[in-house]
Amino acid sequence: MITEVLSEVKTQMEKATAAIKDGFANVRTGRANPALLQNVQIDYYGTMTPLPQLASVQNQDARSLLITPYDKSALQSIEKAIREMPNLGANPSNDGNVVRVTLPELTEERRRDYVKMVKNRAEEGRIAVRAARRKAKDELDKLKQEVGEDEVGRAEKELESITKSFIDQIDSALSKKEAELLEV
Numbered sequence: 666m667i668t669e670v671l672s673e674v675k676t677q678m679e680k681a682t683a684a685i686k687d688g689f690a691n692v693r694t695g696r697a698n699p700a701l702l703q704n705v706q707i708d709y710y711g712t713m714t715p716l717p718q719l720a721s722v723q724n725q726d727a728r729s730l731l732i733t734p735y736d737k738s739a740l741q742s743i744e745k746a747i748r749e750m751p752n753l754g755a756n757p758s759n760d761g762n763v764v765r766v767t768l769p770e771l772t773e774e775r776r777r778d779y780v781k782m783v784k785n786r787a788e789e790g791r792i793a794v795r796a797a798r799r800k801a802k803d804e805l806d807k808l809k810q811e812v813g814e815d816e817v818g819r820a821e822k823e824l825e826s827i828t829k830s831f832i833d834q835i836d837s838a839l840s841k842k843e844a845e846l847l848e849v
Contacts, residue, residue: 666808667820674801678794678831685790685835691703691841693728697730697768707746732764738833740764787839791832798828
């Protein structure tokens with residue numbers, strides 16, 4: 666029973682950490698990265714479709730991305746969706762075959778805004794990890810009658826070390842992303 670509780674909480678914390686790291690990948694840094702466009706939804710024949718299902722996205726150089734749609738009729742929709750993306754500031758151009766997205770240089774103020782946004786996302790991740798810990802601790806407290814206080818005490822210590830390792834992972838990802846954002 667205790668191992669089930671600990672494995673379940675570990676799974677929840679892994680999901681929270683993975684979501685935060687994915688969120689960090691979507692935050693623009695000084696270089697162009699295809700992950701920036703990972704969550705862009707395109708109106709494709711009345712259905713909202715993720716960009717990676719409609720086109721390949723490649724780095725052309727440090728500040729531009731090249732989007733090659735699998736279906737040329739989607740060019741206008743792709744261009745429109747990228748233009749309307751908040752926090753990107755890019756102006757895509759369409760030459761009839763591909764969409765080129767050139768990202769403007771980040772200003773110091775914009776970099777600071779992105780750092781604040783990343784810190785907020787990291788805090789949301791820490792909160793999710795702590796919520797999973799709280800839920801697991803409540804479940805362990807319910808098991809005290811069945812398995813004994815010593816077993817629950819050991820499980821709680823293990824729960825704390827699991828929690829600390831996931832919070833450390835989030836903090837590490839945050840510091841890497843922060844350094845990446847502030848790099849000029």
